[in-house]
Amino acid sequence: MAPLVVLQSSDWHVGSALSGRGLGLTEEFRAKRREEVDSAPERLLAASREVRPDVVLLPGDLWDAENVPPALFRRLVEAFAALAPVPVFVAPGNHDFAGPGGFFDEAFLAALGLPAWPGNVTVFRRASWETLPVPGRDDTTVTGRAFLSPLLEAGRPLDPPPARPLAPYALLMLHGSLESYRGPDAPTGPKRTAPFSRAELSGAGFSWAALGHHHAFEVVERLDGSAAGAYSGSPTGRGLDETGPRCFLRVTLDAGAPPKIETLVSDCRQVLDVSLEAGGRDADGLREAALALLLEAGATPGDVVRLTVRGSPAGGTRAIHALTDLKGLVAHLVLRDRTVNESEGRTDPSTAEGRFTLDLEARLAAAPDARSRRVIEMACALGREALLGRLPVPPPAEDV
Numbered sequence: 402m403a404p405l406v407v408l409q410s411s412d413w414h415v416g417s418a419l420s421g422r423g424l425g426l427t428e429e430f431r432a433k434r435r436e437e438v439d440s441a442p443e444r445l446l447a448a449s450r451e452v453r454p455d456v457v458l459l460p461g462d463l464w465d466a467e468n469v470p471p472a473l474f475r476r477l478v479e480a481f482a483a484l485a486p487v488p489v490f491v492a493p494g495n496h497d498f499a500g501p502g503g504f505f506d507e508a509f510l511a512a513l514g515l516p517a518w519p520g521n522v523t524v525f526r527r528a529s530w531e532t533l534p535v536p537g538r539d540d541t542t543v544t545g546r547a548f549l550s551p552l553l554e555a556g557r558p559l560d561p562p563p564a565r566p567l568a569p570y571a572l573l574m575l576h577g578s579l580e581s582y583r584g585p586d587a588p589t590g591p592k593r594t595a596p597f598s599r600a601e602l603s604g605a606g607f608s609w610a611a612l613g614h615h616h617a618f619e620v621v622e623r624l625d626g627s628a629a630g631a632y633s634g635s636p637t638g639r640g641l642d643e644t645g646p647r648c649f650l651r652v653t654l655d656a657g658a659p660p661k662i663e664t665l666v667s668d669c670r671q672v673l674d675v676s677l678e679a680g681g682r683d684a685d686g687l688r689e690a691a692l693a694l695l696l697e698a699g700a701t702p703g704d705v706v707r708l709t710v711r712g713s714p715a716g717g718t719r720a721i722h723a724l725t726d727l728k729g730l731v732a733h734l735v736l737r738d739r740t741v742n743e744s745e746g747r748t749d750p751s752t753a754e755g756r757f758t759l760d761l762e763a764r765l766a767a768a769p770d771a772r773s774r775r776v777i778e779m780a781c782a783l784g785r786e787a788l789l790g791r792l793p794v795p796p797p798a799e800d801v
C-alpha cells in the first residue's frame with residue numbers, strides 16, 4: 402500500500418476587511434496585507450507543487466463573508482483548477498457556508514456568469530455526514546459535511562460519529578470547535594460551534610482528521626499520543642488573534658505508522674504581540690530591552706508588531722517617545738503605553754496630584770467596561786503629567 406500524502410489548509414478568510422483589529426494599519430499597508438490574505442489560493446497552489454499531494458483537504462472558511470467579491474471567488478476556482486489532476490475536497494464552514502444562492506450553488510454561479518467549480522473539486526453540500534471516494538486512490542475515502550448557514554451549531558457532530566469507512570485511509574473533514582483548543586482565538590461561551598472533544602475525535606477511529614474553524618496550528622492527539630488530526634490554522638495572520646508563524650500542513654499516512662505532520666510556511670510576514678516590563682529603565686534602557694525582546698520573539702523586517710510597555714520607567718521617561726525610533730525595524734509597529742508613573746507621594750491626599758490620582762483610581766475601580774477603564778487610565782496618566790508640570794502628550798489613536 403503506497404503512503405498517502407495530504408495537503409491541508411483552512412480558514413483563509415479571503416475578502417477580510419482587516420479593519421478594527423487593534424493594529425491601526427495605514428490605508429496603504431492594509432491594502433497590501435489584504436492582497437496577501439487574498440492570495441492564499443495561489444500560495445496553496447505553489448505549496449502543492451512542492452508537496453505533490455495525493456489529495457488536498459480544505460475544511461472551511463475559505464472566504465470571510467457571503468458578500469466576498471466575485472473576483473476573489475474567481476481566483477479561488479482558478480487556483481483549484483490549476484491543482485488538477487490532484488483531487489480537492491472542500492467542507493464549507495460557518496463563514497463560507499453552502500446555502501442556496503451562494504458561491505457553492507451552481508445555478509447562482511451560472512446566473513452570474515461565474516466559473517463553475519472545477520471537476521477536480523468535490524464540495525460537501527449536505528449538513529449530514531457523507532463519505533466519498535478519492536479519485537485515483539481506491540484505498541482512500543473522505544468523510545465530510547457542510548455548514549448550510551452562518552449560525553452557530555450547538556449539536557455535537559461526533560456524538561455519535563459517522564461510521565468509519567472500511568478503506569485503509571479514511572479521512573475526516575470537520576469544521577468545528579475542539580473543546581480543549583487553547584489558541585488566542587479560543588472562543589468563550591457562545592462562539593463555540595459544532596463542539597467536539599479529543600476523546601470523541603479519537604474514538605471516531607479515522608486515519609486523519611483535517612480540522613477547520615480555529616486559527617492556530619494545533620495537533621489533536623489520540624489517547625495513545627499519536628496524532629488523530631490537526632487544525633492547520635489560518636495561512637495569513639490578520640490580527641492579534643492570529644499571531645506567530647502560519648502554515649500549510651503536509652500529512653503523510655503510511656499503513657500502521659502514526660501520521661507524519663510537516664508544516665510549510667504559508668505567510669510572508671507574521672503578527673507579533675509582545676509585552677515589555679519597563680522595570681525602572683530610562684529611554685536608552687527601554688530601547689535596548691525592546692530590541693532584545695523583538696529579537697527573542699523572532700521579529701523580522703516584514704512583521705507587524707504590537708509592543709505594550711507596562712510597569713514603571715525611570716522618572717520622567719516617556720516609554721512611547723523612547724521607542725518611536727524602533728518603527729523602522731519592522732513593517733508596522735504599534736506602541737501601547739500601559740506604564741504607570743510611580744512617583745513618591747503618588748497617592749498622598751495632602752497634594753493635588755494625590756487627590757486627583759485617588760479620585761481617578763476610585764473611578765477606575767467602578768468602571769463598568771474595558772473601554773471606560775481605558776479612558777480613565779488615559780485621563781489619569783495625562784492629568785498627572787499636567788499636575789507634575791510636564792507637557793501632557795496625547796497617546797497615538799488606539800482601538801479600545
Ligand SMILES: [Mn+2]
Pocket residue numbers: 412462496614615
Ligand atoms: Mn475561521
